Amino acid sequence: MSGHSKWSTIKHKKARTDEKKGKEYTRIAKEIILAARSGGGDPEANSKLKLAIQKAKAINMPNDNINRAIKRGTGDLESDVIEEMNYEGYAAGGVAILLDIATDNRNRTASDIRHLFSKHGGNLGETGCVSYLFDRVGLITVNREDVKTDEEEFMLLAIELGADDVREDEDSLEIITSPESFMDVKEKLELQVKIEYADIVMLPQTSVEITDENIAAKILKLIDVLEDHDDVQNLYSNLSIPDELLEKLS
Structure with missing residues (x-):
């Protein structure tokens, strides 16, 4: 798991305020709207919508x-036009940082994101500058402690169910699938084990390892402010930070 992923896990374990x-809720609502707009309002016929609804229920969204x-999303209620x-x-x-954006004002969002990159020691690039990475x-x-069978048997099972790869982390197993087989593998695995994410x-x-404390702190601050922006749906990075430094910064 990348340093950014571990940092996100640390943050999510902290108590969430009402504002957070x-x-x-706003972020997941946008995801639901976009999914319903692109694939219809029936979650059984729209896997993207089905996943978005599952995420909403996981955070107790009414x-x-x-x-x-x-x-x-389907047009049965009026809504602002949201662009992806x-x-x-x-x-x-x-x-490298890659952002999924959902906005009703692309000019405002572009200005905001460019300002945040610049303020925190980064720079917003052209389309394609990092996506190829x-x-x-x-x-x-899956948390390793939730796997009740032999881990090797579980990893073989995941492959048999359609996973492309299984990677071991200190506390978890990461099952990698193609986007097309993702929902099928997920639903089959849910019958076997509790899924964490x-x-x-x-x-x-590949990852870029950062060992300098000041640089690492600057990157994590940029990630924090970007993730807090209302129009940022998802943030991905290739950041890697040694565990001891990550714990110090947290």
Whole structure:
């Protein structure tokens, strides 16, 4: 797992304020709207919408909010026009950052994101400047302590169910799938073990290790402010930070 992923895990374990929860609801609502707009309002016929609804329920988003978001996506309720796009850039130390954006005002968002990159020692780049460093995959994470069978048997089972690879981390197993087989593998694995995390992500092909404390702190600050921006749906990076430094910074 990349340093950025571990940093996100540390942050998510901290108590969420009402403001943070509200931002989470807004982010997932946008995801539901976009999924329903592109693939229809039936989650059984729209895997993207099905996954978005699962995420909403995982953070206890009220059903009324979920249903309103679906109706906004299908056009049954009025909604602002939301555009999807990707922004790419570099943080300090040459760390690549890739952003999924959902906005109703692309000029405002571009200005905001450019300012945040610049303020925190990075720079917003052109389309394609870092995306080639990432692969779009399905990622399913399982805590090792939740695997009740032999780990090697579980890893073989995941491959038999359609996973492309299984990677070992200190506390977890990461199951990698193609985007197309992701939902099928996820639903089959859920019958076997508790799933900690599951989503379609942009996985870095290689990582950039940062060992300088000041540079690492600057990068993590940039990641924090970008993730807190209302129009940023997802943030991916190829950041790697040694565990001892990450713990110190947290």
